Amino acid sequence: MKSIEHEIQKAFFKWIDMRKGQVKCLDLFHCVPNGGKRGLYEAARLKAEGVRAGVLDTQLPVARGGFIGLAIEFKAPDANPTKEQRERAERLMVEGWCVAFCWSWESAARVTLGYVGMAHLQLDCDCD
Numbered sequence: 001m002k003s004i005e006h007e008i009q010k011a012f013f014k015w016i017d018m019r020k021g022q023v024k025c026l027d028l029f030h031c032v033p034n035g036g037k038r039g040l041y042e043a044a045r046l047k048a049e050g051v052r053a054g055v056l057d058t059q060l061p062v063a064r065g066g067f068i069g070l071a072i073e074f075k076a077p078d079a080n081p082t083k084e085q086r087e088r089a090e091r092l093m094v095e096g097w098c099v100a101f102c103w104s105w106e107s108a109a110r111v112t113l114g115y116v117g118m119a120h121l122q123l124d125c126d127c128d
Contacts, residue, residue, distance in 0.1 A: 005074045005076050005079070008074050008076070008104060009057060009058070009105075012058075012108045012109060013031070018127075022118075023118055025062045025116060026060070026116070028061060029058060029059070032055050032057060034051055034055040052088075053084040054082065054085045056088060056089065056099065057072060057073050058073075058108075060112070060115070064098075067115070068096040069097050070097070070099075070100070070111070070112065070115045071089070071099045072100050072112075073100070073101050073102070074108065075102070075103050081101050105127055
């Protein structure tokens with residue numbers, strides 16, 4: 001994961017940690033450490049274990065609003081989703097997932113609050 005994306009995702013999980021007492025299901029939000037540069041041996045080992053191109057960064061496996069889960073992919077401000085990420089997102093949506101691409105922790109937090117039916121809550125976090 002690029003450094004900027006890492007910082008955005010880290011800030012989002014700082015916000016999650018601050019809010020999970022208020023919104024209990026947020027403790028189920030997790031990252032999927034699927035990307036990154038690896039050596040040939042490690043890449044082959046992880047591929048054999050099920051690592052797949054295009055898997056989105058985070059998942060909240062909680063059903064809300066007619067969806068069966070929420071997946072968020074974090075992107076640096078100047079980056080776009082890869083072809084594999086767009087295809088994975090489309091497949092997830094067909095299967096009933098809510099999917100978002102977010103370029104800031106604040107946008108991910110707003111998506112999450114809307115998803116869990118708590119859009120009225122303020123972000124209230126110095127997470128940067």
